[in-house]
Amino acid sequence: MPINSQYYSDAKSVEADLAAFMQAIIRIPSLSSCEAAVIERIQVEMLRVGFDEVSIDPMGNLLGRIGSGPIVIAFDGHADTVDTGDLSLWERDPHSGDIENGILYGRGASDQKGGIAAAVYAGAVLKKTGMPDNVTFYVTATVQEEDCDGLCWQFIVNELGLRPDLVVITEPTSLRIYRGQRGRMEMEVHTSGVSCHGSAPERGVNAVYKMAGIIADIEKLNEKLAPREPLGKGTVTVSEIRSTSPSLCAVADGCTIHLDRRLTVGETEATAVAEILALPSVRAAEASVTVLDYAVPSHTGLTYPTRKYYPSWDTPEDDPAVSSAKTAYRAAFGSEPETGFWTFSTNGVAIAGMHGIPCIGFGPGHEHFAHAPNEQVEIEHLVRSTAFYTAMVKTLAGQHGE
Ligand SMILES: [Zn+2]
Numbered sequence: 001m002p003i004n005s006q007y008y009s010d011a012k013s014v015e016a017d018l019a020a021f022m023q024a025i026i027r028i029p030s031l032s033s034c035e036a037a038v039i040e041r042i043q044v045e046m047l048r049v050g051f052d053e054v055s056i057d058p059m060g061n062l063l064g065r066i067g068s069g070p071i072v073i074a075f076d077g078h079a080d081t082v083d084t085g086d087l088s089l090w091e092r093d094p095h096s097g098d099i100e101n102g103i104l105y106g107r108g109a110s111d112q113k114g115g116i117a118a119a120v121y122a123g124a125v126l127k128k129t130g131m132p133d134n135v136t137f138y139v140t141a142t143v144q145e146e147d148c149d150g151l152c153w154q155f156i157v158n159e160l161g162l163r164p165d166l167v168v169i170t171e172p173t174s175l176r177i178y179r180g181q182r183g184r185m186e187m188e189v190h191t192s193g194v195s196c197h198g199s200a201p202e203r204g205v206n207a208v209y210k211m212a213g214i215i216a217d218i219e220k221l222n223e224k225l226a227p228r229e230p231l232g233k234g235t236v237t238v239s240e241i242r243s244t245s246p247s248l249c250a251v252a253d254g255c256t257i258h259l260d261r262r263l264t265v266g267e268t269e270a271t272a273v274a275e276i277l278a279l280p281s282v283r284a285a286e287a288s289v290t291v292l293d294y295a296v297p298s299h300t301g302l303t304y305p306t307r308k309y310y311p312s313w314d315t316p317e318d319d320p321a322v323s324s325a326k327t328a329y330r331a332a333f334g335s336e337p338e339t340g341f342w343t344f345s346t347n348g349v350a351i352a353g354m355h356g357i358p359c360i361g362f363g364p365g366h367e368h369f370a371h372a373p374n375e376q377v378e379i380e381h382l383v384r385s386t387a388f389y390t391a392m393v394k395t396l397a398g399q400h401g402e
Helices: 006-014 016-024 036-048 109-129 151-158 209-224 267-278 280-285 320-333 348-354 379-399
Strands: 055-056 064-066 070-077 103-105 137-143 166-169 177-181 183-192 235-244 254-263 286-292 339-342 359-361 376-378
Touching: 006 320, 006 379, 016 036, 016 103, 016 109, 016 379, 036 055, 036 109, 036 137, 055 183, 055 286, 064 109, 070 109, 070 379, 103 109, 103 320, 103 379, 109 137, 109 235, 109 376, 137 151, 137 209, 137 379, 151 348, 166 320, 166 379, 177 320, 177 348, 183 209, 183 267, 183 348, 183 359, 209 235, 209 254, 209 267, 209 280, 209 379, 267 286, 320 359, 320 379, 348 359, 376 379
Parallel strands: 070 137, 070 166, 166 359, 177 339
Antiparallel strands: 055 064, 064 137, 103 376, 177 359, 183 254, 183 286, 235 254
């Protein structure tokens, strides 16, 4: 079905530049904490298409602004990507940026340089067609998301004092409107024993044996976690185990397991820790539970420590942010949108989960290409995201009494 909206034709008119920009940023590798070069390239493009102000904060996040009205809308995309993984699984160079039959290939194509490119070009279109007077429009190209989701937005809200009225997360949604995700956290459980010579284990207390019951209880706990609408079921899994002993010929005096816990509605850091501490095996072993910290320097050298707790969030279906997104979608494409939730985690854990700032998601590409070989995105998705973002800005401007 042909799309006849002005939003779509405006976006279509910048397709060539949008695609070329996307190729350029795909060709710049940008692992977490190594985003300097790609941030600089995005900054160049923002200035080229006419952003009013472009700055890099002390953490290394790039913030581009157009307009200075009272309604503040930010379009957020993280500029870092995960590594390429096994190169033999890729059919092309992961940084080729090749375009073939309308599909652009490379690490970051879906997760999620396409969202940044489309948002920058929404800025370009709005600059040309007229940014509404009552809007301040931001595009944030943020850092370290793959390593510590949301940390960049803890910094932006707490240290820069920027608190938008709405943030559109541009992670891949297959052009659907997303309104939340499960949260997550990382914990360690530790048991202590007493080492002795391995030839007479009865003299010691083996920390690994103490952990065995705990592992079994955690496996059962995962099955018992109840689903809760709208995010489904939380999960817990053991992702690593390690132990210590004075020698390989000794009884282990320490054992630690690492837990990946996904959190649904109503599950928090406190409830998840309490649940582990309440396991009979944990009590019997007098095991300790620790929530881990993240303290890795960003590409500018700034360390901004945080706990590895990433709260869930969900924006209600009847929230004004979701209604506006649906209105914008209809205006851009002349059809009904689908809504949904991410399986993975996004910067929304801080924006909505910690700070309570209204969030919705809309982005080019598909979640199943994230972190996978042969990652790709349809050029048409980039164009449509640009159309949606411009429609979203105009919709929010109109709703606020223009
Ligand atoms: Zn992502």
